[in-house]
Amino acid sequence: MLFSTILAAASLASSALALPSLTERQTATTCLTKPEATTLVGIYQQLIANYSDTLATQYCSEDFADYSDSINTFLNQPLGGATFATKKIFMDAQELNPPFPLVVDSIDAVDCTFITLRWHATFGEAMKPSKGITVLELTKATGAWQIKLIDTEFNALTWLLDMGGSYIWEGSTYSPTGVTAAPATP
Template sequence: MRFSAFTTIVFASSAFAFPSFGSLFSRQEEECLTREEAKEIVDVYQRLIANYQPEDGEKYCASDFVDRSDSINTFIFQPLGEPTFATKEIFMEAQLSNPPFPVVVDSIDAIDCEAIGLRWHATFGAANQPSRGITIIGTTKREGWWQIKSLDVEFNSLIWLLNMGGNYTWEG
């Protein structure tokens, strides 16, 4: 009798800790990126970097946009680990003053509900060498369309430096 009373208490209390099966099945499915929508966002990302137009930034960068890249932070003397462009406005202003870079998307490697992972390269400038990079695009659906909420970008910054006409010395 003691065992069954204990079992009843455990099962009764677990009903409060776990949702009912009915609520699991009735839960609304959140809206997720389709493969086609992810491709459209990647195209927007490519335009934002390679052929910036302010109207793209206005429409496709979310109001709480943030860009993070230690690769870029090394060039602009920003502390590593800090946001590179902490707001949509700072990002848009920086893009207006940057020359376009010929970013070629090599592959879209992952699409999650609100995130896209891709690999790319850019070949340009003095050294004309391909600097390879990866980008994780965080998205949100607002104002009736998908917008970019965050960019996490890393790339071969030494090759980028050479392409920009800079140099480095290896001391081993």
């Protein structure tokens, strides 16, 4: 029994020694630099707020997907699922969106293949700032950095007002022109 315990421990130790260290694995895999991350955030900003097919073709990977429950609520799609499951669906949807001012407030994290950023957009009828957080997953499968995944959430109710929509909350109606209280009940 003792022999098998010692043998198992020695086997585990020798296999751990054979594994490359975290630093060696990161060096073997290409990781984003901060200047590359800044450039890619600018590309994301254009893809979302000033779309062009040329940009999407070049910078969205072939296995691209976009997730956003904020957008899924507008599209009446199930929460938690892909908003735009393919590059083609994303491109077709973005082509319909008019340009708007998306301001990147900060790039909060840059990891080997991930970027996290905060942004806001103020536009439309209500001119209220809708704040959002986006995580980008990137790939260098083709030799150049491309966006593989966009995962974004934002204040969808403010966005709705900016688009000219309205909503009712606890008896008050919120619209681009302001809040209207419901008449008091006797």
